[in-house]
Amino acid sequence: MYYPINENTARLSHQMMSMSDYKEGSATAGYRAAVDEAAALVERQKQKVSPFYHEKLDALLDRYARRLAQWTNDHNRNGASCPSVLVCGAGNFPTHKKEKQNAREDSLWKEYDEIKGILSKIKSVGTGPIDPTDPHAREMLEDRLQRLQDTLDKGKAMNAHYRKHKTMKGFPGMTDETAAEMDEAISRAPAFAQTPFPDFELSSLRGKIKRTQENLAKLDGIEQHKDDAANTLEFDGGKIFLNMEANRLQILFDEIPDEETRAALKSHGFKWSRKNEAWQRQLTRNAIYDAKHILGITDTKRATAADEGDAAQQAAPLATPEEAPPPELPTAADGQALFPLA
Numbered sequence: 001m002y003y004p005i006n007e008n009t010a011r012l013s014h015q016m017m018s019m020s021d022y023k024e025g026s027a028t029a030g031y032r033a034a035v036d037e038a039a040a041l042v043e044r045q046k047q048k049v050s051p052f053y054h055e056k057l058d059a060l061l062d063r064y065a066r067r068l069a070q071w072t073n074d075h076n077r078n079g080a081s082c083p084s085v086l087v088c089g090a091g092n093f094p095t096h097k098k099e100k101q102n103a104r105e106d107s108l109w110k111e112y113d114e115i116k117g118i119l120s121k122i123k124s125v126g127t128g129p130i131d132p133t134d135p136h137a138r139e140m141l142e143d144r145l146q147r148l149q150d151t152l153d154k155g156k157a158m159n160a161h162y163r164k165h166k167t168m169k170g171f172p173g174m175t176d177e178t179a180a181e182m183d184e185a186i187s188r189a190p191a192f193a194q195t196p197f198p199d200f201e202l203s204s205l206r207g208k209i210k211r212t213q214e215n216l217a218k219l220d221g222i223e224q225h226k227d228d229a230a231n232t233l234e235f236d237g238g239k240i241f242l243n244m245e246a247n248r249l250q251i252l253f254d255e256i257p258d259e260e261t262r263a264a265l266k267s268h269g270f271k272w273s274r275k276n277e278a279w280q281r282q283l284t285r286n287a288i289y290d291a292k293h294i295l296g297i298t299d300t301k302r303a304t305a306a307d308e309g310d311a312a313q314q315a316a317p318l319a320t321p322e323e324a325p326p327p328e329l330p331t332a333a334d335g336q337a338l339f340p341l342a
Helices: 007-017 027-047 051-079 095-124 139-165 176-188 200-225 259-267 285-295
Strands: 232-235 238-243 248-253 272-275 280-283 305-306 337-338
Touching: 007 027, 007 051, 027 051, 027 095, 051 095, 139 200, 238 285, 248 285, 259 285
Parallel strands: none
Antiparallel strands: 232 238, 238 248, 248 280, 272 280, 305 337
């Protein structure tokens, strides 16, 4: 987990800036203490999220430890490049060299802020939308759906109790103290919200329940269509593959594409995956459109696969500019929306 810290450079940096003695090993100890704090943060985060994200958390911790070690050594090296005027005196002081040192110091602290940002990334891992490629996705979605439904049912029951008794006292499982606090909060609320669960909160819960149910249906679609032969479209020099299980559109070239094609792929959000030996991005309608546009695919041969594009892209055209978009999406027998790859 730890990376080496150059104690000789740390000692020299200290001597350039201070008249006090350097405490041997202090630079290494400070670095390791920071890494230990990050490791503890990762362990706490692992307790909150699916095991699917544990490898990513470990990778972020390693990146933090590596970059912090590099920064510590760079910072000490810069500190050792020029003494403080308080240490060496003003006579023949290397002003120009000090200016360069100060400029480097500013850039190093900006880099340090970026390294600290890795800790924020660690805190956010697994807290956003559930990744459909997570092997625990169904379990997490079903758990979320149950918790949302329980909250909705409880909210409706609390509203019914308050309408009947004009107080929350006597509600099952609620102490009189809590009920009194809630009664007070309700009395101070605007007229449209003078109820334990206002209509807008219930509507929000119903919306979340509906979206979670839709995401569960999408998982069914991924599982049903992940092995469809129609998920592959061959072109001169390679093939496009809709990897339903990984939720990625992948372009596999027979040979390394030319620089212009690589630049176009990068500008449209595609990244090279060494593991999959493919250029890929999240599987959406826009990803299919962009891939066809970049590769100059204009044929009208139809192939279908489950539509896993996000809601914001439902209106995105599937055909290339030379093609007319279909009037409406076809559907499978089970009602699962399908979309053309070619």
